[in-house]
Amino acid sequence: NAGVTQTPKFRILKIGQSMTLQCTQDMNHNYMYWYRQDPGMGLKLIYYSVGAGITDKxxxxxxxxxxxxxxEDFPLRLELAAPSQTSVYFCASSADGGNTIYFGEGSWLTVV
Amino acid sequence: AQSVTQPDIHITVSEGASLELRCNYSYGATPYLFWYVQSPGQGLQLLLKYFSGDTLVQGIKGFEAEFKRSQSSFNLRKPSVHWSDAAEYFCAVVGDSNYQLIWGAGTKLIIKP
Structure with missing residues (x-):
């Protein structure tokens, strides 16, 4: 049972480069989320989606x-990477909004 | 606006000792509250949640939490910790939109042998 799968797990980017973090879930969840986690800051919500074709900030x-x-899929795109985007990114999904959220294992991104 | 405060950044506890992690929230209505655990290098796993009813909630791995409306608190407890409990613990509350969780900054639990 795969759950929420995100790739890549680790990536180093140069300033100004672009990349896409992939996220897929096999639980048929309507709600999906992207969070970033900075040390000592907890989780911050980047974008979320309540269903196919619908996204919000x-x-x-x-x-x-x-x-x-x-x-199934909710990719996150970084267009012009900046050092401030160095963080750990988590994709997550849930069946019913704010109820139980299932997380991927995280993607460690460093921008140099 | 809603907020969640976890006052302790780090807590060190001896193996076998009891544990209490504090969580205070700010929310006007009846909150939906969660505790998640994050092991090193891993994603977050739900420990327990409170929506309504009995204010003492049992979770996985022997954890429990008590909702106290008068204190705006939802503290996590465990009677006897194990070395495998070393992790970071996050408290969260559902926000107004009902789509989002508002997260605390986390408490890192260190277990002394």
Whole structure:
């Protein structure tokens, strides 16, 4: 049972480069989320989606974009990487909004 | 606006001792509250949640939490910790939108042998 799978697990980017963090879930959840976790700061919501074709900004959306063309996939795009985007990124999903959220194992991104 | 405060950044406890991790929230209505645990290098796993009813909630791994409305608290407890409990613990509350969780900054639990 795969749950929430995100790739890559580790990545180093140069300033100005672009990349996409992939996220897929096999639980048929409608709600999906992208969080970033900085040391001592807890989790900050970047973007979320309540279903295929619907996305919305969270607390810290600047510098990121998302799409939700299918129920399973919710990729996160960094267009022009900046050092401030060095963080751990978590994709998550839930069946019913704020109820139990299932997390991927995280993607460690360093921008140099 | 809703907020969650975990006053302790780090807590060190001896193996076998009891544990209490503090969580205070700010929310006008009846909150939906959660505790998650994050082991090193891993994602977050739900320990327990409170939506309504009995204010003492039992979770996985022997954890429990008590909702106290008068104190705006939802403290996590365990009677006897094990070395495998060393992790970071996050408290969260559902926000107004009902789509989002508002997270505390986390408490890192260190277990002394």
């Amino acid at each position: 969270g607390e810290v959306p600047n510098g990121y974009n998302v799409s939700r063309s299918t129920t």
